[in-house]
Amino acid sequence: MTRKQKIIQSAINNKIIDNNLTAIGIMDLDRLKLTVNDVYSAFPENFTHTFAVKANALVSVLASLRKYGMGVEVASPGELKISLAAGYSAQDIIFDSPAKTINDLRTCIKNDISLNIDNLQELARIDELMIEFPHTQSIIGFRVNPQIGSGDICSTSTATATSKFGYPLADNNNKQKLVQLYTQRPWLKSIHTHTGSQGCALELMAEGVKVITDLAEEINVTIGKQQIVRLDIGGGLPVNFASEEISPSFKTYADILETQVPILFSGKYQVKTEFGRAIVAKNGMIITRVEYTKSSGNRHIAITHAGAQILTRTAFLPKSWPLRITGFLPTGEQRTDSLSQVVATDVAGPCCFAGDLICNNQLLPKLEPDDYVMVHDTGGYYFSNHFDYNSLPRIGVFAVSGEDDNLKIHNIRKADSLADVLNKM
Structure with missing residues (x-):
């Protein structure tokens, strides 16, 4: 029996999921630690690693990642607040957002939180704040858009010619302007890029990293000393949602980077990564109960309690974000083709629109009824996000740890069932 099968059996036997709490998310903290270890073993010591909080903004998960040695990259004041609640200190945080307010910028610079500048108007605000806080320890750099093209999913490709993110390097005379901006500001000590994540080839991501590395070298030569000391290579690895295989691996990405941008591995620069989905996706799962089944147009339909309110990306963009489904008997035994007839199935959620499907026409x-469905690889951008907060019942989230034969499951985000809500009225 696999670890996942034991987790779902434990959840059922301990009545963590039942006819009252009908959809839960589970994070496997032991497997999460192994993933972080894989990251650190793939790169040399001049690399430091941050976690993109937007991928999983649960305090307990962030606290575990902090314990395992990861910093955090935050993209909003809310994510910053959550990270501080998880125990992160200023030096372990970097703030990225294309829409930082003057108060956001002041908070960062006053409290020595590092940040990346998105545009020239933001730079003008920071110029004023640097007069106000001349001794800040914030490491500040520009986010550069290398404008090298898109991956397979446009919405996760951030280095297109018209991307909303960063300073467009190839437009007009922008490269020369940026060199001049760094020359005039000795406090600009970092440079950042983010080519994309899901749907982006590793070679494309490495190309974006090479652009800013070459630019950092040019700036430092122009200045006559190494002013830029940090290269922030944002962007996460794609995740394989088709199977249990972890592909691509962090080591594969490191090897491609070393081939295309060898200076990263020389120790000359501090290199910061910002992995998100690749850290958490395969360490989380959603389990939901089948409430009803029916047949329509010769299609078997299983209605569950997990849909667009939790699996938002998949419901609205199923071709870009397909997910694997495994069925289980009420006892926790996996439904296999030896136990049940294989039929074309729609697994549906509880929301009142036709596209509320976890999977469509899948064998x-x-x-x-009363079976359970496991939705794999959902540890990032699914049950950890805010979208399900207005749903009833709201999904509960649990953490699991321990050896396979001695699993410990504990609640890390409480959910009220519909009955609980009505009883409070």
Whole structure:
């Protein structure tokens, strides 16, 4: 029996999921630690690693990542607040957002939180704040858009010619202007790029990193000393949602970077990564109960309690964000083709629109009422996000740790069932 099968059996046997709490998210903290170890083993010591908080903004998960040795990259005041609640200190945080207010900038610079500048108007604000806080320890740099093109998913490609993110390097005379801006500001000590994540080839991501590395070298030569000391290579790895295989691996990405941008591995620069989805996705799962089944147009339909309110990306963009489904009997035994007839199935959620589907026309062992469905690889951007907060019942989130034969499951985000809500009225 696999670890995942034991987790779902434990959740059922301990009545963590039942006819009252009908959808839960689970993070496997032991597997999360192994993933972080894989990151650190793939790169040399001059690399430091931050976690993109937007991928999983649960305090307990962030606190675990802090314990495992990761910093955080935050993209909003809310994410900053959550990270501080998880125990992160200023030197372990970097603030990225294309819409920082003057108060956001002041908070960062006053409190020595590092940040990346998105545009020239933001730079003008920071110029004023640097007069106000001349001794700040914030490491500040520009986010550069290398404008090298898109991956397979446009919405996760951030280095296109018209991307909303960063300073467009290839437009007009922008490269020369940026060199001049750094020359005039000795407190600009970093440079940042983010080519994309899901749907982006590793070679494309490495190309973006090479652009800013070459630019950093040019700036430092122009200044006559190494003013830029940090290269912030944002962007996460794509995740394989088709199987249990972890592909690509962090080591694969490191090898491609070393081939295309060898100076990163020389120790000359501090290099900061900002992995998100690749850290958490495969260490989380959603489990939901099948409430009803029916047939329509010769299609078997299983209605569950997890849909667009939790699996938002998949419901609205199913071709870009397909997910794997595994069915389980009420006892926790996996439904297989030896136990059940395999039929074309729609696994549906509880929301009142036609596109509220976890999967569409997928061949699955026939699901029945009171079965359970496991949705794999959902540890990032699914149950950890805010979208399900207005749903009833709201999904509960649990953490699991321990050896396979001695699993410990504990609640890290409470959810009220509909009955609980009505009883409070």
